[in-house]
Amino acid sequence: MKIVIGEGSCGIAAGAQKVYDALAPLLNGTDINLGITGCIGMCFLEPIVDLYDKGLLLKRLVKVTPEQAGVIAEAVKANDLTALKALEITDEDKGFLDKQTRIALRHCGVIDPEDLDDYLAADGYKALEKVLTAMTPEDVIEEIKTSGLAGRGGAGFPTWFKWNAARNAAGDEKYLICNADEGDPGAFMDRAVIESDPHQLIEGMLIAAYAIGAKEAFVYVRAEYPLAIVRLEKAIKDATAKGYLGNNILGTDFSCRLRIKAGAGAFVCGEETALIESLEGSRGMPRLKPPFPAEKGYENKPSNINNVETFANVSWIILNGGQAFAAMGTETSKGTKVFALTGKIKRGGLVEIPMGLTLRDVIFDIGGGIRGGKRFKAVQLGGPSGGCIPEALLDTVIDYKALSATGAIMGSGGMVVMDETTCMVNMARFFLDFTTKESCGKCVHCRIGTKRMFEILTRITEGEGRPGDIELLEELCEAIRSGALCGLGQTAPNPVLTTIKYFRDEYEAHINEKRCPAGECAALRTYVINKDACKGCTLCAKKCPVSAISGEVKQPHAIDAAKCIKCGQCKTVCRFGAVEVR
Amino acid sequence: MCDCGKSDLTLLDGVLAEYASVRGSLITILQKAQEIYGYLPTDVLYRVAEATGSTPAKVMGVATFYTQFRLTPVGKHLIMLCKGTACHVNGADAVEKAICEELKIKDGETSDDGLFSLKTVACLGCCSLSPVMMIDEDTYGSLTPAKAVEIIRTIKGGDAA
Numbered sequence: 001m002k003i004v005i006g007e008g009s010c011g012i013a014a015g016a017q018k019v020y021d022a023l024a025p026l027l028n029g030t031d032i033n034l035g036i037t038g039c040i041g042m043c044f045l046e047p048i049v050d051l052y053d054k055g056l057l058l059k060r061l062v063k064v065t066p067e068q069a070g071v072i073a074e075a076v077k078a079n080d081l082t083a084l085k086a087l088e089i090t091d092e093d094k095g096f097l098d099k100q101t102r103i104a105l106r107h108c109g110v111i112d113p114e115d116l117d118d119y120l121a122a123d124g125y126k127a128l129e130k131v132l133t134a135m136t137p138e139d140v141i142e143e144i145k146t147s148g149l150a151g152r153g154g155a156g157f158p159t160w161f162k163w164n165a166a167r168n169a170a171g172d173e174k175y176l177i178c179n180a181d182e183g184d185p186g187a188f189m190d191r192a193v194i195e196s197d198p199h200q201l202i203e204g205m206l207i208a209a210y211a212i213g214a215k216e217a218f219v220y221v222r223a224e225y226p227l228a229i230v231r232l233e234k235a236i237k238d239a240t241a242k243g244y245l246g247n248n249i250l251g252t253d254f255s256c257r258l259r260i261k262a263g264a265g266a267f268v269c270g271e272e273t274a275l276i277e278s279l280e281g282s283r284g285m286p287r288l289k290p291p292f293p294a295e296k297g298y299e300n301k302p303s304n305i306n307n308v309e310t311f312a313n314v315s316w317i318i319l320n321g322g323q324a325f326a327a328m329g330t331e332t333s334k335g336t337k338v339f340a341l342t343g344k345i346k347r348g349g350l351v352e353i354p355m356g357l358t359l360r361d362v363i364f365d366i367g368g369g370i371r372g373g374k375r376f377k378a379v380q381l382g383g384p385s386g387g388c389i390p391e392a393l394l395d396t397v398i399d400y401k402a403l404s405a406t407g408a409i410m411g412s413g414g415m416v417v418m419d420e421t422t423c424m425v426n427m428a429r430f431f432l433d434f435t436t437k438e439s440c441g442k443c444v445h446c447r448i449g450t451k452r453m454f455e456i457l458t459r460i461t462e463g464e465g466r467p468g469d470i471e472l473l474e475e476l477c478e479a480i481r482s483g484a485l486c487g488l489g490q491t492a493p494n495p496v497l498t499t500i501k502y503f504r505d506e507y508e509a510h511i512n513e514k515r516c517p518a519g520e521c522a523a524l525r526t527y528v529i530n531k532d533a534c535k536g537c538t539l540c541a542k543k544c545p546v547s548a549i550s551g552e553v554k555q556p557h558a559i560d561a562a563k564c565i566k567c568g569q570c571k572t573v574c575r576f577g578a579v580e581v582r
Numbered sequence: 583m584c585d586c587g588k589s590d591l592t593l594l595d596g597v598l599a600e601y602a603s604v605r606g607s608l609i610t611i612l613q614k615a616q617e618i619y620g621y622l623p624t625d626v627l628y629r630v631a632e633a634t635g636s637t638p639a640k641v642m643g644v645a646t647f648y649t650q651f652r653l654t655p656v657g658k659h660l661i662m663l664c665k666g667t668a669c670h671v672n673g674a675d676a677v678e679k680a681i682c683e684e685l686k687i688k689d690g691e692t693s694d695d696g697l698f699s700l701k702t703v704a705c706l707g708c709c710s711l712s713p714v715m716m717i718d719e720d721t722y723g724s725l726t727p728a729k730a731v732e733i734i735r736t737i738k739g740g741d742a743a
Contacts, residue, residue: 009707012721013714043711046710046711185669186667186668187709188708222707223613223650224706225707264649265703265704280606281608281609281610282640299606342668348709430670
């Protein structure tokens with residue numbers, strides 16, 4: 001029997017390491033193996049403990065605490081698992097994984113990310129071997145073309161085209177770069193792949209390096225992902241020791257060196273030319289294109305940049321054929337896509353599905369819908385470059401074209417679900433706050449335009465909105481979109497434009513009626529005590545920092561709106577739900 | 583003003599010997615320097631400029647561009663509070679307010695006793711546990727304002743013991 005604990009960053013944050021540390025001494029002197037795996041993707045159930053027998057998953061235990069280690073160890077030692085019934089995953093929750101189609105994530109939560117042998121046992125490096133011994137670089141590019149694989153970082157540009165351009169660019173010195181600067185707040189697909197299956201990334205990158213003719217490769221990874229860096233470092237070391245990386249890989253004349261460069265925190269570095277600037281040790285400010293990186297990239301040499309998830313699909317395509325990949329998806333979008341499903345969702349985590357499913361399938365069928373019995377309001381795709389999609393468009397299929405038509409974008413895979421308590425004006429303000437801080441400052445429209453938009457959105461949420469603000473925002477959006485050099489600026493208006501398009505009534509309520517329909521904007525909130533629900537316990541009156549609440553014991557209390565500072569303390573402490581926000 | 587002469591620059595020698603002549607290593611050098619000093623003192627920036635053959639302006643430009651770099655010292659414990667989208671939707675603002683009130687500081691400041699610095703960050707990538715914060719190396723998820731304050735008080739208590 002083998003016990004495997006999910007130790008991605010999320011799992012560890014939820015307490016997986018503590019469970020491991022509690023179990024380890026209890027298994028000393030037994031023939032039971034204790035191991036780790038990466039992110040299983042069911043973040044809502046972490047920490048997760050899997051019990052395997054002869055490679056088969058016997059039981060999946062969820063939300064395990066260190067205190068339960070004793071019960072688990074005893075049950076496994078006695079080979080009688082009935083006592084673990086209460087810890088087992090429910091059939092409903094199982095559906096979260098069973099409804100997915102995993103290609104990029106196929107090893108995540110299955111193999112030990114720190115053990116090369118585990119990867120090799122799962123057909124690891126077989127695709128590299130096939131490529132190096134039986135395929136020309138042109139064959140590889142052709143296979144990727146057949147697959148229809150497109151850049152998973154968000155833009156959806158055909159991967160084969162970029163590889164081909166870099167292959168055909170003049171010069172012997174070429175570079176391959178992996179963009180692992182996952183800066184979109186609300187997205188963690190790439191982190192999960194690196195933490196859970198680092199060799200998969202290395203293998204995909206080596207195949208790409210062979211295809212374009214690069215001998216040097218970099219992974220540019222966010223410094224906020226320390227565990228990903230540690231696991232990737234180990235994987236590089238192990239792969240080099242076994243001859244999968246370095247000189248004369250697998251005894252052929254193909255050589256490639258792979259280095260990690262840790263980013264230092266700048267969202268704009270997800271833009272490929274800014275990333276190159278950062279790799280060169282400079283401020284990450286985008287360059288004018290053309291020339292494209294395929295001609296002049298890192299150190300002005302031909303370079304190719306792809307996202308982590310893109311590389312994670314490559315070995316599967318080589319082993320199973322481009323046709324098999326292209327058989328999944330829609331006319332314009334092939335294969336699968338990984339999403340990080342978060343927000344007010346019942347079952348949040350990593351979801352990999354074939355293109356062509358609808359947003360409703362992902363949010364309601366797989367994610368289980370909104371938690372806490374609230375009503376769905378919108379889903380945000382593509383982070384600061386994307387947009388909010390309303391309930392009426394939930395049947396939109398997941399496809400690059402169809403999603404762009406809504407005003408949002410496919411993006412890298414962040415999917416943040418919002419319910420009726422989320423204010424859409426404040427949501428737009430949140431993203432503009434982000435882009436204002438992350439704008440590199442090179443282009444005037446982006447640098448100053450985002451700041452003006454942020455100020456306007458702030459005053460609307462504070463009840464100072466003026467007639468004409470919506471039109472002014474729209475004008476600014478157009479100016480920034482057309483006046484910015486890079487993707488950050490060009491897409492920064494999207495969160496504002498989509499919220500105006502689909503939730504204009506919320507903007508109007510803020511501006512004209514000084515009211516926040518979602519009840520989120522503090523300045524526009526009015527706290528009142530429901531006389532029928534109030535028991536007169538006096539708790540709220542005692543807690544109110546400005547003595548705005550009055551009333552006799554056991555008599556309904558009342559809030560003096562003139563004194564109220566809208567801190568919400570009364571609502572937090574009330575045990576009868578008598579304090580209402582209007 | 584330059585605080586030149588205050589830092590022990592010999593601590594940098596190893597890092598500079600390894601990276602100063604490797605092209606494109608400025609960010610790596612600054613990351614290592616910050617690990618050594620806890621922040622980037624001005625005299626260290628001058629030393630890095632000299633050793634790498636860059637202008638002080640270029641080094642300063644890089645140091646101020648990236649959010650990871652700090653030009654002032656931080657407290658004993660660094661609180662990184664995530665303000666990513668998922669955390670925002672799940673109430674990170676209320677958590678921030680509670681932390682600020684507890685420590686009597688704002689984002690980017692250090693408490694009077696020098697124990698805690700608060701820094702809000704864009705995304706820690708643990709969105710399913712939102713709202714999330716990291717204190718030093720440890721991640722704390724599913725926060726409420728009360729829970730965040732309790733965690734801070736526990737750490738404070740541990741330091742005093």
